[in-house]
Amino acid sequence: MRDVIITGGSRGLGLEFTKQFLKNGHRIFTGSRFPKNSKELDHVKNEYGENLKIYQLDVSREESRHEFYLRVLEKTNKIDILINNAGIISGDEKSILLFGELNQELLSKILLVNSISPLMMTEKFFPLLKRGKEPVIVNITSSNGSIALRKQKGKYGYCSSKAALNMITKILSYELKDTGIVVIALHPGWVKTSMTANEDAPMLPNESISGMIKVIKSLKMEDSGKFLDWEGKELPW
Numbered sequence: 001m002r003d004v005i006i007t008g009g010s011r012g013l014g015l016e017f018t019k020q021f022l023k024n025g026h027r028i029f030t031g032s033r034f035p036k037n038s039k040e041l042d043h044v045k046n047e048y049g050e051n052l053k054i055y056q057l058d059v060s061r062e063e064s065r066h067e068f069y070l071r072v073l074e075k076t077n078k079i080d081i082l083i084n085n086a087g088i089i090s091g092d093e094k095s096i097l098l099f100g101e102l103n104q105e106l107l108s109k110i111l112l113v114n115s116i117s118p119l120m121m122t123e124k125f126f127p128l129l130k131r132g133k134e135p136v137i138v139n140i141t142s143s144n145g146s147i148a149l150r151k152q153k154g155k156y157g158y159c160s161s162k163a164a165l166n167m168i169t170k171i172l173s174y175e176l177k178d179t180g181i182v183v184i185a186l187h188p189g190w191v192k193t194s195m196t197a198n199e200d201a202p203m204l205p206n207e208s209i210s211g212m213i214k215v216i217k218s219l220k221m222e223d224s225g226k227f228l229d230w231e232g233k234e235l236p237w
């Protein structure tokens with residue numbers, strides 16, 4: 001059994017990560033801003049009981065991260081896997097933010113949630129990760145964060161937030177080199193969730209998550225700092 005933190009477990013990919021890790025016998029600590037609104041998470045809790053801990057967490061707020069940390073610490077003094085999954089497509093989760101209509105506050109919010117918060121979560125849980133068994137940090141990024149693959153305009157906030165998260169992952173891999181902690185940036189593929197509700201995403205969460213879990217299980221120290229997709233393929237930066 002491994003102790004796993006999954007941010008943004010109330011729906012979409014985080015919820016599916018939670019279900020599949022539980023099915024594999026692991027203990028999950030998950031959090032989101034509104035976990036009480038997630039009926040699905042309640043159903044999962046009914047099935048798995050004590051192996052699933054659901055706490056309130058806004059990854060972008062320092063006090064909330066600290067409160068979450070204290071709740072986790074009541075149950076364990078080590079974490080084996082940290083999945084920084086919580087993310088937003090837009091500062092208010094709906095505005096498209098086209099050039100000519102940009103909004104500084106909404107752009108900053110995307111960078112805060114998608115790039116800075118995973119770094120702050122990592123720093124917060126570093127003492128527990130150091131005590132983990134073959135510890136892994138997974139930053140859920142996107143192929144939209146690849147500068148090499150970018151061939152079109154738009155999505156300034158989201159794409160740059162994931163490019164920044166990729167850079168943070170690379171730097172962390174050097175920072176944590178001597179601790180035995182592996183850190184990767186992992187792209188889930190294009191998956192049907194509330195984030196992609198207006199798009200024609202071809203994959204279901206179940207397929208993406210089983211692929212990503214396979215990748216996570218196969219990780220070795222030499223993989224630290226890599227930018228991989230849900231099938232384990234390396235993506236260009």
Ligand SMILES: NC(=O)c1ccc[n+]([C@@H]2O[C@H](COP(=O)([O-])OP(=O)(O)OC[C@H]3O[C@@H](n4cnc5c(N)ncnc54)[C@H](OP(=O)(O)O)[C@@H]3O)[C@@H](O)[C@H]2O)c1
Nearest residue numbers: 008010012013032033034058059086087190191193194195
């Ligand atoms: N779907 C795709 O095709 C795709 C592709 C590439 C990358 N991704 C990445 O995959 C991750 C999950 O995306 P998804 O598609 O599952 O999106 P989603 O269905 O919109 O779910 C986002 C999750 O993040 C949580 N969240 C948002 N802001 C938060 C905050 N400040 N603090 C804590 N939790 C927060 C939400 O919970 P609450 O609303 O309850 O807070 C929700 O559980 C994101 O990082 C996204 O960028 C997705």
